[in-house]
Amino acid sequence: MSEPSSAPQTPPSRQLSPNPFIVAAFLLVIGLIGFGGYRASEYQGMQTLRTDAGHRLDLFAAAVDGIVNRYAHIPATIQLNEEVLNVMHKPRSAASVLAANRFLQRLNGHIGSIAIFVVDERGIVLASSNWDHPDDSFIGEDLSFRSYYLDGLAGRVGRHFAIGITRSEPGYFVSHPIRDGERVVGVAVIKISLGQLDKAWELLGAPALIADGNGVVILSSVPEWRYTALNPLPLDTLVDIKMSRLYNDGLIGDFPVRIDEAMGPEGQIVHMNLRQHPPRSRQDIAGSYLVHGRPLTELGWRLQIFSDLRPVRAQAFGHAALASVATGFVLLLLLVVAQRRRIIGQKLEAKTLLEQANAQLESKVARRTKALTDTNARLRKEVTERLQAEQTLRAAQDELVQAAKLAVLGQLAAGITHELAQPLGAMRTLSGNAIEFMKRGNLPTVEQNLGIIARLADQMGRIITPLKTFARKSPAIPAPADLAHAVGAALFLLDQRLAKADITVINRCEAGRDIAWCDQNRLEQVLINLIRNAADAMADAAHRELLIEAGPGEAGNIELSIADSGSGLPENGQLFEPFFTTKPAGEGLGLGLAISRDIVREFGGDLRAENRPAGGARFILQLPAAPKEKP
Numbered sequence: 001m002s003e004p005s006s007a008p009q010t011p012p013s014r015q016l017s018p019n020p021f022i023v024a025a026f027l028l029v030i031g032l033i034g035f036g037g038y039r040a041s042e043y044q045g046m047q048t049l050r051t052d053a054g055h056r057l058d059l060f061a062a063a064v065d066g067i068v069n070r071y072a073h074i075p076a077t078i079q080l081n082e083e084v085l086n087v088m089h090k091p092r093s094a095a096s097v098l099a100a101n102r103f104l105q106r107l108n109g110h111i112g113s114i115a116i117f118v119v120d121e122r123g124i125v126l127a128s129s130n131w132d133h134p135d136d137s138f139i140g141e142d143l144s145f146r147s148y149y150l151d152g153l154a155g156r157v158g159r160h161f162a163i164g165i166t167r168s169e170p171g172y173f174v175s176h177p178i179r180d181g182e183r184v185v186g187v188a189v190i191k192i193s194l195g196q197l198d199k200a201w202e203l204l205g206a207p208a209l210i211a212d213g214n215g216v217v218i219l220s221s222v223p224e225w226r227y228t229a230l231n232p233l234p235l236d237t238l239v240d241i242k243m244s245r246l247y248n249d250g251l252i253g254d255f256p257v258r259i260d261e262a263m264g265p266e267g268q269i270v271h272m273n274l275r276q277h278p279p280r281s282r283q284d285i286a287g288s289y290l291v292h293g294r295p296l297t298e299l300g301w302r303l304q305i306f307s308d309l310r311p312v313r314a315q316a317f318g319h320a321a322l323a324s325v326a327t328g329f330v331l332l333l334l335l336v337v338a339q340r341r342r343i344i345g346q347k348l349e350a351k352t353l354l355e356q357a358n359a360q361l362e363s364k365v366a367r368r369t370k371a372l373t374d375t376n377a378r379l380r381k382e383v384t385e386r387l388q389a390e391q392t393l394r395a396a397q398d399e400l401v402q403a404a405k406l407a408v409l410g411q412l413a414a415g416i417t418h419e420l421a422q423p424l425g426a427m428r429t430l431s432g433n434a435i436e437f438m439k440r441g442n443l444p445t446v447e448q449n450l451g452i453i454a455r456l457a458d459q460m461g462r463i464i465t466p467l468k469t470f471a472r473k474s475p476a477i478p479a480p481a482d483l484a485h486a487v488g489a490a491l492f493l494l495d496q497r498l499a500k501a502d503i504t505v506i507n508r509c510e511a512g513r514d515i516a517w518c519d520q521n522r523l524e525q526v527l528i529n530l531i532r533n534a535a536d537a538m539a540d541a542a543h544r545e546l547l548i549e550a551g552p553g554e555a556g557n558i559e560l561s562i563a564d565s566g567s568g569l570p571e572n573g574q575l576f577e578p579f580f581t582t583k584p585a586g587e588g589l590g591l592g593l594a595i596s597r598d599i600v601r602e603f604g605g606d607l608r609a610e611n612r613p614a615g616g617a618r619f620i621l622q623l624p625a626a627p628k629e630k631p
């Protein structure tokens with residue numbers, strides 16, 4: 001019966017050691033998310049920064065516009081003034097000059113500009129609001145090199161930033177032609193202070209600058225940036241600047257970084273470095289900035305604001321870190337969930353395998369149990385049959401033993417009859433004599449005869465008793481049996497026969513010395529068999545001697561040897577086979593030895609035969625010794 005292999009296969013335990021590829025992928029994803037988060041946050045921050053800066057720029061532009069344009073119309077109105085027109089016509093008249101000066105002084109004092117003055121066609125200052133300032137009065141100054149003069153003379157409104165020549169005070173100049181009819185006779189100019197703007201920088205809350213039409217920084221919240229060119233100036237511009245002394249002959253430096261004047265609304269990112277800006281207590285402008293600006297169209301200027309990118313980047317970094325941590329957490333969570341699912345899967349798999357193995361085992365056990373039950377039933381049946389057979393055999397054997405016994409008895413009958421005949425004859429004679437003596441009244445002789453008769457009857461009884469015992473059909477029950485006793489009984493029964501055959505019996509057994517564990521009756525039967533066979537074998541021998549010895553044998557057994565001086569064992573004879581005999585028909589059945597060996601083996605002993613070196617055969621009976629403690 002072939003059984004399917006049913007060994008349960010447990011899945012290999014998977015270690016929870018981190019897979020380097022998964023770790024690398026995790027780190028990559030975390031890095032990408034962090035980077036993406038950084039960029040998104042930075043973008044968002046910059047957008048906010050732009051919007052915010054845009055608002056501030058608008059606010060500042062409005063402030064600049066307010067400060068500058070509030071007085072821009074003043075020069076146009078000056079030509080309407082009588083005193084001014086007078087001085088244009090009579091420049092040498094001290095009275096008209098004074099009147100004009102006083103008018104301009106009043107007007108200037110009223111509106112709060114730096115100065116208001118008029119120049120003639122040649123560019124010489126005729127009257128000025130600061131006429132009475134002994135050190136820095138404009139009166140008599142030749143301003144023909146100034147652009148605002150040239151513009152005014154050309155009939156246009158002139159306006160630009162410039163640094164004052166007398167006090168080097170920066171200001172915004174607005175000029176307007178003074179006409180007498182169609183002819184331009186002079187130019188009226190107002191110089192507006194830009195000092196108020198310094199306070200307005202606060203509105204921006206970040207470094208900022210204003211560059212004029214030449215790209216030169218004229219105003220800035222960072223003093224170092226003032227009078228620097230955002231980009232290298234072309235030669236003709238430099239010549240113009242020189243000619244018009246816009247920046248009062250001061251050197252125009254380079255702005256720390258290049259600013260793209262054509263930048264779009266998204267602005268430009270620049271990196272400032274500390275070396276270009278000595279440390280100052282007010283603000284530290286090293287770092288990255290988002291620059292963007294807007295034109296102040298009417299003034300021809302450009303306003304630039306520098307928004308610090310550090311807070312944006314710090315925030316972006318914070319967001320990136322947060323995104324990375326959150327991603328890491330989510331990934332870990334996913335990993336844990338995946339791991340858990342895998343473990344549950346493994347457990348289910350193992351459970352299924354276990355159930356399968358269990359089912360296989362159960363069916364196997366059921367099959368085996370059935371096979372065992374069948375075998376058991378068969379064995380029981382066989383045992384019963386065997387027991388029955390054994391019983392039958394034992395019964396047959398007992399019958400056989402009994403039959404053999406009776407056969408022996410039959411053969412002994414002649415001898416026994418002879419034994420009994422003699423005392424019987426004597427008894428008859430003695431009883432006849434007793435009757436005669438009684439008639440004669442010789443009672444003492446009668447008594448003597450009757451005594452002899454009684455003794456003879458006892459003798460006859462002693463002859464018959466062993467026969468009765470031998471003939472008894474008794475079951476074989478092992479018990480301590482004295483070998484000398486059994487040998488004695490056998491010899492007694494065969495006594496006649498042995499004597500008749502003239503056989504010398506040497507019996508070396510001693511009573512009470514060799515006690516075997518067997519059935520006395522059966523043992524006697526075996527001995528009678530062996531002694532009879534010996535006697536038969538010595539029938540034709542010249543010297544007839546039967547030697548019986550007993551003593552301890554191998555392995556705690558007791559051995560009894562019956563040796564004769566007869567013909568010896570037949571060659572190739574299967575002595576112990578049933579029905580083997582060399583005796584003529586009617587004398588031997590060939591069962592004696594077979595039954596004898598059977599009887600002896602039943603008690604755990606054995607029977608073997610051998611030829612004696614000096615001639616004759618020896619039968620050795622081996623029997624277990626009776627246990628010492630048994631009675």
Ligand code: ADP
Pocket residue numbers: 529533534535537564566567568569570575580581582583587588589590591592593594616617
């Ligand atoms: P049976 O006596 O009826 O022949 P046994 O089984 O007793 O049957 O003996 C079988 C045979 O063994 C005898 O016929 C005889 O040939 C042989 N045999 C037995 N005892 C002796 C002996 N002492 N010497 C020689 N031969 C023997």
